Amino acid sequence: MDRDLDQNYQREIRRGGESAGQCQVAVIGAGLVGSLLAMLLARRGFKVDVFERRPDMRTEKIAAGRSINLAISTRGITALNRAGLSPSVLAHAVPMFGRMMHSKSGELTFQRYGKDNSEYINSISRSDLNKMLMSEAESTGNVQFHFHQKALGLDLARSSLTLLDEDKKETHTLGAEIVIGTDGSASKIRDEMCKLPGYEVSEERLDYGYKELVIPPGPEGQFLMEKNALHIWPRGTFMLIALPNFDGSFTCTLFLPYKGPVSFEKLTAVEAVRNFFAAEFGDAVALIPDLAENFVSAPLGHMDTIKCHPWNVEGQALLLGDAAHAIVPFFGQGANCGFEDLSILEDCIDEHLSRGGNLYIDQRRPKVGGDDVRRRLKEGSANWHQIFDELTRRRKVNCDAIADMAVENFTEMRDRVADPKFLLMKSVEKILEKEFPGQYRSRYSLVTFSNAPYKLALDAGVVCEEILNSLCKDISHAEEVDLKQAEKLINQKLAPLLQQYEPLLAH
Ligand code: FAD
Numbered sequence: 001m002d003r004d005l006d007q008n009y010q011r012e013i014r015r016g017g018e019s020a021g022q023c024q025v026a027v028i029g030a031g032l033v034g035s036l037l038a039m040l041l042a043r044r045g046f047k048v049d050v051f052e053r054r055p056d057m058r059t060e061k062i063a064a065g066r067s068i069n070l071a072i073s074t075r076g077i078t079a080l081n082r083a084g085l086s087p088s089v090l091a092h093a094v095p096m097f098g099r100m101m102h103s104k105s106g107e108l109t110f111q112r113y114g115k116d117n118s119e120y121i122n123s124i125s126r127s128d129l130n131k132m133l134m135s136e137a138e139s140t141g142n143v144q145f146h147f148h149q150k151a152l153g154l155d156l157a158r159s160s161l162t163l164l165d166e167d168k169k170e171t172h173t174l175g176a177e178i179v180i181g182t183d184g185s186a187s188k189i190r191d192e193m194c195k196l197p198g199y200e201v202s203e204e205r206l207d208y209g210y211k212e213l214v215i216p217p218g219p220e221g222q223f224l225m226e227k228n229a230l231h232i233w234p235r236g237t238f239m240l241i242a243l244p245n246f247d248g249s250f251t252c253t254l255f256l257p258y259k260g261p262v263s264f265e266k267l268t269a270v271e272a273v274r275n276f277f278a279a280e281f282g283d284a285v286a287l288i289p290d291l292a293e294n295f296v297s298a299p300l301g302h303m304d305t306i307k308c309h310p311w312n313v314e315g316q317a318l319l320l321g322d323a324a325h326a327i328v329p330f331f332g333q334g335a336n337c338g339f340e341d342l343s344i345l346e347d348c349i350d351e352h353l354s355r356g357g358n359l360y361i362d363q364r365r366p367k368v369g370g371d372d373v374r375r376r377l378k379e380g381s382a383n384w385h386q387i388f389d390e391l392t393r394r395r396k397v398n399c400d401a402i403a404d405m406a407v408e409n410f411t412e413m414r415d416r417v418a419d420p421k422f423l424l425m426k427s428v429e430k431i432l433e434k435e436f437p438g439q440y441r442s443r444y445s446l447v448t449f450s451n452a453p454y455k456l457a458l459d460a461g462v463v464c465e466e467i468l469n470s471l472c473k474d475i476s477h478a479e480e481v482d483l484k485q486a487e488k489l490i491n492q493k494l495a496p497l498l499q500q501y502e503p504l505l506a507h
Contacts (some may be wrong), residue, residue: 023049026161026176028151028189030054032126033321033338034182035133039083040342042142044349044359049176050137051149051163053183058131068212068251069243071096071121071230071332072129073448079339082346085136089129093122094244100229106283110229111426115433119449121332123230123243154179154192156313178384179317182338185304185326190319194308201308206328206410208238209264210255211298215287217248224287225250233281236415238262240281252284254295255410270296303328305403311392315384318391320345325399330410331447333402340451341395348390357383398454405447405458425468427478432467432486440464440490441498441505452504456497463493 025041027034030052038048072080072093080086097120098112113119137143152171153162161174181189194201218224223244225231231242231250237257242250257263267273273292277285285291306326312318321338349359360383416422432440443461446452467489471481498505 022175023047023161023177025049025178025180026051026174027180027182028161029181029183029187029321029323030130030134030145030147031182031184031321032130032133032335033341034180035130035137036079036083036085036339037180037182037320037342037345038143039133039137039140040346042137042140043083046142048137048143050143050145051151051161052145052147053150053166054147056134056145056147057127058134068127068214069123069125069245070129070329070335071243072124073121073332073336075333075340075343075451076336077122078451079343082343083136085132089124089132090122092128092132092246093124094246095120095228096123096230096244097228098230100226100231102231102233102281102283104235104280104282108226110226112430114445114449115430115437119445120228121230121448123245125245126335128246151181151183151188154189154317156192156196156316159316177381178315181317181319181323182321183323185306185322187319187323189317190308190323193313193317193319196313199308199310201306204305206303206305206407207259208255208257208303208410210253210301210303211264211295212301213252213254213288213291213294213298215242215250215252215284216289221248223248223250233284234415235280238280240284242284250287252288264300268296305407307400307403309392309396310389311396312385312388315381315386315388318388324395325403327399327403327406328410329406330412331402331406333406333447337399337402337454341391341399343451344394345387345391348387348394352383352387352390357386359383401454401458402447405443405454405461421472424476424478425472428468428471428475428481429464431478431481431483432490435483436487436490438505439495439498440486441494446505450505452498452501456501460494460497463497467493 024047027038027048027050030050034050034052038050041048072089077086077090080089096113097117098110101109101111103109113121134145138145148166150164150166151161152164155162159175159177161176161179162171163174164171179189181187181193183189190201193199215224225242227244229244233240237260238255240252240254242252244250256267259265262276267276270292273295277291288294304326305328306322308319308324311320311324320341322334324341325337327334327337353359412422429440429442433442433445441450441460442464443457446457446460447454467486470489471486475481
């Protein structure tokens with residue numbers, strides 16, 4: 001689909017590019033965001049080279065990344081739809097309709113996520129999704145993945161990238177007209193950009209880490225707990241969660257402080273781990289073989305919130321995904337948010353084209369093309385500069401909002417899901433969602449089941465909390481809620497906020 005680039009120009013720049021070790025678009029990092037980005041750009045006719053530090057996960061077995069599986073929801077699906085991929089991705093996902101809470105004595109309580117079974121999130125293997133995205137990107141014919149290639153430096157003055165070939169242990173330098181850093185939370189491209197005056201980054205590490213364990217499928221390949229739920233064992237200062245996998249297994253994640261009376265520093269010996277799990281998560285213990293031994297040897301993961309600004313250097317370099325905005329995983333939105341960056345990039349490109357702009361890329365090598373080509377190439381860089389500025393303007397405020405909500409949701413999942421007042425408010429919220437469909441939208445619903453800006457979800461969440469506090473003040477059972485008063489409050493307080501974003505509220 002070469003609709004955006006002039007054919008002659010493309011031939012010219014590719015010829016110049018190939019002979020001169022020059023990339024048109026260089027994407028750093030073949031994770032979820034980099035792979036989908038490469039595919040979307042390739043579908044517009046760009047030649048994309050993706051440089052990935054690790055080996056090819058489709059052919060070589062590599063250590064699991066930061067999480068074995070993740071939950072994909074509306075924003076992620078919207079971006080996958082743009083690439084025509086959501087049916088094939090969702091065919092490998094397990095729907096989760098709500099949270100299944102496990103008490104210490106093993107009692108189960110189910111809290112639905114949405115208003116009914118039409119609203120759910122999708123548990124999918126991170127590596128399966130990544131492999132699928134890489135193969136789909138390659139199948140466009142315009143994307144080339146280069147593995148064992150670690151980005152070491154970006155020279156913006158020369159438009160060049162330095163890479164270490166980790167196989168050959170050699171460094172080499174490449175020209176690149178546009179560099180997009182999708183190299184995750186420890187981004188090298190971000191480090192390089194932050195050397196420039198006016199560029200800022202803030203990094204905050206949560207004082208909690210995590211370890212993953214697996215509940216394998218039963219003897220007939222069956223799920224050993226409720227399949228269509230995200231399981232949670234909330235225990236005040238710590239919690240265990242489990243997400244179902246397509247093969248009948250569950251991936252369990254224990255979130256625990258690094259230090260303190262109940263912490264990772266206290267769980268280094270097999271015996272201590274055994275006693276801890278038996279006391280806190282009795283119903284899970286029997287389902288996890290070699291629990292204590294596996295736990296002790298499992299890697300300890302860290303969780304960071306990273307905010308930076310700006311995300312681009314003119315039309316030359318851009319950050320997307322975790323490289324631009326890493327968030328803690330408690331809203332299940334990191335990948336969804338990174339995918340949404342790509343939807344908004346696509347919108348910015350389309351709007352730019354509809355205003356008569358073009359997408360030619362700046363090419364500083366004078367030997368490429370004649371004067372006309374050179375003029376258009378310069379124009380191209382200015383065009384990408386506008387697109388990247390606009391993207392950053394639209395995304396920054398929203399990515400900051402989801403970063404803050406994710407930290408807040410951590411305390412909610414950890415502390416409040418076992419608090420009776422909170423549970424009452426959640427039950428009333430469910431009634432309001434049912435009684436006033438489309439009018440009452442919870443923060444969770446706006447984040448998870450809509451494409452409305454995250455900032456709206458943040459603001460609406462504050463209003464929802466006020467409404468719920470007021471309605472729950474004098475009741476002890478959700479059914480006692482005063483629906484007339486609820487309608488009045490929703491119309492007064494929530495409706496004016498939501499109205500502005502009506503088209504984005506549906507999923
Ligand atoms: P990454 O996935 O980190 O990919 C970056 C890629 O860049 C990697 O392949 C890496 O090898 C490569 N790279 C790094 N440095 C270099 C370099 N110098 N040169 C070349 N290549 C490099 N998100 C959700 O949406 N839903 C969830 O339920 C969810 N659950 C999570 C649970 C946990 C425990 C964690 C930790 C995260 C979770 N996330 C979830 C977040 C999600 O995993 C990330 O947001 C997502 O993977 C980010 O994708 P990315 O492509 O931006 O970065």
